[in-house]
Amino acid sequence: MKKFNWAIMGPGSIADRFAEALMPSQKGILYAVASRDINKAQAFADKYSADGVPNKADGTFHQADGTPPKPYGSYQQMLADPEVDVVYIATPQSLHYEQAKMCLEAGKHVLMEKPLTINAAQTEALIALAQEKQLLLQEGLWSRFMPCFEQVKLWLDEGRIGELQYICSDIGFSFGDREGHRLHNPALGGGALLDLGVYSITLSQCLMQEHPSEINAMSHFGNLQVDENTIVNMRYPSGRCAQFTCTIAAQASNSMTLMGSKGRIVLPYMFWNGNKATLQQEDVQDEVIEFAHRVNGFEYQIEEAMNMIEKNQVCSDFMPHGDSLAVMQTMDEIRRQIGLKFSPDAERM
Structure with missing residues (x-):
């Protein structure tokens, strides 16, 4: 079974929790991480592996074959990678609209940290774009x-x-x-x-x-x-x-x-x-x-996103676009x- 290749935009503390929850997944791997600062992307990638094998000595994770997720120093480079299936956006909410639009236009599914955007007009525009592209747009309001x-x-x-x-x-x-x-x-x-x-x-x-x-x-x-x-x-x-x-x-x-x-x-x-x-x-x-x-609470939205992509759904019944x-x-x-x-x-x- 092919696993979903996840990429992260914005390697901060929330992204850490997301990555920890993704580690045990049987359906997805942490494939890439992108930041405007390549050093931040590299440091984050070094902590995690696609297979989530822990190194108890230092608390980091190392991929089974020794290769960590790919670090990217620009969002555009990450989105140009054809192996990326779905992007988790973990940046401040003021950037959500611009970055989600960028992902959808690049043909990538999107799981967005809440709130989806900072105003209703932006949300409405993203919903329309996701429906046009037939791509998942899911607000990650974990509760x-x-x-x-x-x-x-x-x-x-x-x-x-x-x-x-x-x-x-x-x-x-x-x-x-x-x-x-x-x-x-x-x-x-x-x-x-x-x-x-x-x-x-x-x-x-x-x-x-x-x-x-x-x-x-x-x-x-x-x-x-x-x-x-x-x-x-x-x-x-x-x-x-x-x-x-x-x-x-x-x-x-x-x-x-x-x-x-x-x-x-x-x-x-x-x-x-x-x-x-x-x-x-x-x-x-x-x-x-x-x-x-099972992990830290982020696992439910991650699994739901992958289930919806498999079913060719643009949103989840747990958090439909109309509710967002x-x-x-x-x-x-x-x-x-x-x-x-x-x-x-x-x-x-």
């Missing part, structure tokens, strides 16, 4: 692919908490005053909303199974012109509501609670990691389910209300 959230949806479908009425979540960490950090940089699509709030938006959308019809948002901006603290209320066509806060200036509880007419479901600390869900009903002992990822677009439309409206603007270069088409 949507995890067994934990399939279990939560099953509880909801079974009516275990009655009618779902309200979802409340908060997400955030204190990043201090690190001026150089990408989350503090409007040119890179920084701020709490796109990087953290997106989890609350997409999971509320997924679990409500509808898109908000009314949105009210407020925010506090720091000195660096990005949203540090944002609170959002959303009402859906059914009349149900969701509320979330996101912050890059404070330590949040990082939990999500789904409240129904007969009970509730609690997703505890770092709810987006999909490690645990608790079903709570009146006069009934709590039902707790814990999930241990609706999430971006929601974030566009929140940005409009709170006055969050990015650089013209980041917003361009």
Whole structure:
């Protein structure tokens, strides 16, 4: 069986987690890594092998035949390699549109780190291009692919908490005053909303199974012109509501609670990691389910991407294009209300 040859664009910390999850795959290999800095690409490639054979002495990986993945010092060179099947884009969100467009035009399938782009117009354009080229374009919002959230949806479908009425979540960490950090940089699509709030938006959308019809948002901006603290209320066509806060200036509880007419479901600390869900009903002992990822949680979206390519699908049922677009439309409206603007270069088409 021919394995899928994966390439990585942007060899940073998120790419490390992706590579670790790809190592045990029976269907894919880490074939190449590309960066504008060849030294970064080389250093990353040296850590991993296509077969994932660990060297316990130094924690690196070495390919069985001694050859690491191919390093490329330019994205164009990597995309010109006919052996590359699918590209994982792990760069800042301000670069997502330009780079995904480049990959699709080169005939490569794309798995994109969330969010898909930084505005709805860019997302809509990429979806149209993927459909035209009949190539996979999958937003790698990892929570949507995890067994934990399939279990939560099953509880909801079974009516275990009655009618779902309200979802409340908060997400955030204190990043201090690190001026150089990408989350503090409007040119890179920084701020709490796109990087953290997106989890609350997409999971509320997924679990409500509808898109908000009314949105009210407020925010506090720091000195660096990005949203540090944002609170959002959303009402859906059914009349149900969701509320979330996101912050890059404070330590949040990082939990999500789904409240129904007969009970509730609690997703505890770092709810987006999909490690645990608790079903709570009146006069009934709590039902707790814990999930241990096979690797680190990235494996689900990787396997789904390869399954979709095999089936000649342009998107996944776990994260369909319509959901990615609706999430971006929601974030566009929140940005409009709170006055969050990015650089013209980041917003361009």
